[in-house]
Amino acid sequence: MSRRAAVVLGAAVISSWSLLATQALLNAPNALELRITTSMSGVIPSTLYGYMWEDINHSGDGGLYAELLQNRAFQGVLPGTQNALTAWQPYNGARLSVTNKIEGVTSALPNSLQVTIPKTVLGPIGFENTGYWGIKVQAGWTYNGSFYAKSDTFTGPITASLKSTTGATYATATIEGISSTWKKFTFTFEPSASALDTNNVFHVEVNGPQAAGQTIYFGMFSLFPPTYLGRENGMRIDLAEALAGTNPSIWRFPGGNNLEGESWATRWKWNETIGPIENRPGRVGDWGYPNTDGLGLLEYLNWAEDLGAEPILGIWSGASAQNYSELSTWPIVPEADLQPYIDDAINEIEFITAPANSSEWGALRSKYGREEPYQLRYIEVGNEDQFQPDSYAAYRWNAFVTAIGERFPDLEFIATTYPSTALNPPYLKIDYHQYESISWFENAAFMFDNYPRNGTQYFVGEYAATSTNDSDALGTIATGRFLYPTLAGSAAEAAFMTGMERNSDVVFASAYAPSLQHIRNYQWTPDIITYDAGRLVLSTSYYVQQMFSVNRGTHLLATSPASTNDSAPLYWVASHNNETNTVFLKVANTGPDDLTAYLFFDFNVTSLFGTAVMLSSPTLSSITGVFNISNTLDEPENIIPVSSAFAIPYPDRYNYTFPATSVTVLALEANI
Numbered sequence: 001m002s003r004r005a006a007v008v009l010g011a012a013v014i015s016s017w018s019l020l021a022t023q024a025l026l027n028a029p030n031a032l033e034l035r036i037t038t039s040m041s042g043v044i045p046s047t048l049y050g051y052m053w054e055d056i057n058h059s060g061d062g063g064l065y066a067e068l069l070q071n072r073a074f075q076g077v078l079p080g081t082q083n084a085l086t087a088w089q090p091y092n093g094a095r096l097s098v099t100n101k102i103e104g105v106t107s108a109l110p111n112s113l114q115v116t117i118p119k120t121v122l123g124p125i126g127f128e129n130t131g132y133w134g135i136k137v138q139a140g141w142t143y144n145g146s147f148y149a150k151s152d153t154f155t156g157p158i159t160a161s162l163k164s165t166t167g168a169t170y171a172t173a174t175i176e177g178i179s180s181t182w183k184k185f186t187f188t189f190e191p192s193a194s195a196l197d198t199n200n201v202f203h204v205e206v207n208g209p210q211a212a213g214q215t216i217y218f219g220m221f222s223l224f225p226p227t228y229l230g231r232e233n234g235m236r237i238d239l240a241e242a243l244a245g246t247n248p249s250i251w252r253f254p255g256g257n258n259l260e261g262e263s264w265a266t267r268w269k270w271n272e273t274i275g276p277i278e279n280r281p282g283r284v285g286d287w288g289y290p291n292t293d294g295l296g297l298l299e300y301l302n303w304a305e306d307l308g309a310e311p312i313l314g315i316w317s318g319a320s321a322q323n324y325s326e327l328s329t330w331p332i333v334p335e336a337d338l339q340p341y342i343d344d345a346i347n348e349i350e351f352i353t354a355p356a357n358s359s360e361w362g363a364l365r366s367k368y369g370r371e372e373p374y375q376l377r378y379i380e381v382g383n384e385d386q387f388q389p390d391s392y393a394a395y396r397w398n399a400f401v402t403a404i405g406e407r408f409p410d411l412e413f414i415a416t417t418y419p420s421t422a423l424n425p426p427y428l429k430i431d432y433h434q435y436e437s438i439s440w441f442e443n444a445a446f447m448f449d450n451y452p453r454n455g456t457q458y459f460v461g462e463y464a465a466t467s468t469n470d471s472d473a474l475g476t477i478a479t480g481r482f483l484y485p486t487l488a489g490s491a492a493e494a495a496f497m498t499g500m501e502r503n504s505d506v507v508f509a510s511a512y513a514p515s516l517q518h519i520r521n522y523q524w525t526p527d528i529i530t531y532d533a534g535r536l537v538l539s540t541s542y543y544v545q546q547m548f549s550v551n552r553g554t555h556l557l558a559t560s561p562a563s564t565n566d567s568a569p570l571y572w573v574a575s576h577n578n579e580t581n582t583v584f585l586k587v588a589n590t591g592p593d594d595l596t597a598y599l600f601f602d603f604n605v606t607s608l609f610g611t612a613v614m615l616s617s618p619t620l621s622s623i624t625g626v627f628n629i630s631n632t633l634d635e636p637e638n639i640i641p642v643s644s645a646f647a648i649p650y651p652d653r654y655n656y657t658f659p660a661t662s663v664t665v666l667a668l669e670a671n672i
Helices: 019-026 237-244 297-307 339-353 360-367 389-407 438-446 487-502 540-550
Strands: 034-043 050-052 088-091 095-099 112-116 124-129 143-150 158-164 169-175 183-189 200-207 215-224 250-253 310-315 378-381 412-415 429-431 434-437 457-467 507-512 516-518 529-531 536-538 555-560 570-577 582-589 595-601 609-615 642-647 653-658 662-669
Touching: 050 507, 088 095, 112 124, 124 158, 143 158, 143 169, 158 183, 169 183, 200 215, 237 297, 237 529, 237 536, 250 297, 250 507, 297 310, 297 339, 310 339, 339 360, 339 389, 378 389, 389 412, 434 438, 438 457, 438 487, 457 487, 487 507, 487 540, 487 570, 487 582, 487 662, 540 609, 540 662, 582 595, 653 662
Parallel strands: 034 595, 050 250, 250 310, 310 378, 378 412, 412 429, 429 457, 434 457, 457 507, 516 529
Antiparallel strands: 034 555, 088 124, 095 112, 112 215, 124 200, 143 183, 143 215, 158 169, 158 200, 529 536, 555 570, 570 582, 582 662, 595 653, 609 642, 609 662
8 A cells, every 4th residue: 555545443533524535545556445344342541651670771770760960879889989989089189098997887888988188278178979871960959968977086077068060069967976886977968059060069068177187987878869759769850751641551570681690699679678768778770870779669669669560570580591692501590409599589579568467477567567458469589581482391390380379379470481381381471572673673563463362471571662773773883872762662562462452362561771870870772861961852752652551542443454564554453441541553654654544433433533642753854864853862852752643524424634654643532
């Protein structure tokens, strides 16, 4: 069919045509009549859309986790090295080093900042933290700060402040009472003016002549701005609001590769991420930078509740991702040694779900501030175990599922190997990841149409269009990877998503990944939201996720004929929400030309108006280079959804032109 072809989709929509004109177009060569019918073809699961989460690209520390100070407790660093002082710098000649020669703030935090004051010094002297490549200073915000300090000789006041790198002071606090034993000092900042940019620092100083020749030790710094919903130790507001704005229904955590660790000892350990932050040792994560684990198990669970999302908990399955280029070298726990790790997973699940008054682990959860158990249904056993399928199939899957299933019979387990791998017991749900090219996602829009209806279900636990070239889909940025999601890539993702929703009897959940990217330090692109210390940009893929997730039907509607390869580059799915009496038609046009659709349905629309939300480029042509059109931090609104209302002159038909390389959601009132 021509790329301005007539396609009839059976749901209601925009710009009316006369009956004679419509009939003439339907009789034209290559015209395809398509209808939405009242026959329900399946229930759409409430868990269909959401996110996969792991601390990559500084998406946790330096991102969603609102802590402003980088390297706050010198976790995962080697004392005496320059890297130990990441984000810290001297002021007016102080000598800084990280040491473990003295007792730390806690046994979990053995490293401290040693500040040595020269014997001769004029004026104030101290040190600064540059944050995660900047600090946002906002008038009207209250910042809550703290640090530990001690000195055998110095007893004078310490001044903490928020300052610009050019010397302007926005807020200050004076701390007194330092002694020879560790003491925690707390303070607040209330800036009277906002900084012009994020080139600001957390500044600590003492009187130079008073402190001359003396040594002061500091440990466990923290500085929080206001957080999402006011949660203590909580989330950065703008990023949290953006993620919440897509109405996600699942939150898969804590990874991902970052769950696995590069060794058994460096895996993500749930019990080291709970309780006071002073008791969390942190670790060097799989993506090469220290994780504070301030964003720990309870924070993740609270965050999922705040989102209204169902948690999918990943548990370590006995394999560590030591080196992806040398898969055979991955350390795998032998079957005879696996039981302690199974017990650890059982303890974690009990900590999450057990009543506080009848369980040691439930009581511990209550001690840390959460009386009621959390709701938990899904356990994902491992991550990407297709890289180590033999041991997974031989004993690891069976050992975890059998033991955990006996203790918690209501849990549902998700496997993480190839769908073709035979497991014992057989898997009922499986997670497989798709980082692919634009063309792959277009071609895969129908991959689930023939998925066996045998009781097994698919979780697309990570997916994103990463490149225009199949060979570059998992390559480096330099060889073709997108830095930001592009309009063409997002339209291809939308085509794939129509297939997931149309086959949601077998695709029970999906999770876009990765979620977040700090533009100053990242390991993977593209990502759905990119940010720095003060700004963020919502990508075209973000808007596609939002459009699909917010506009949800409860039941699929049949289309005749069904969306098939014959209709490419137009892809669609229709649904009806029985609670709001709304029909949704989601359409991706991945082609370079506008396509007109003539819409018929075997029910009557009950309102004279419908609505459309469209993501497209108003200036797009085949010459402009669609693959390169993205929202960026410097140009955050190149492509944003546009909403409109339209009149419906006939209750059972309508027509609409889908722009080239676009995603559209049409909504009509209909009591089916």
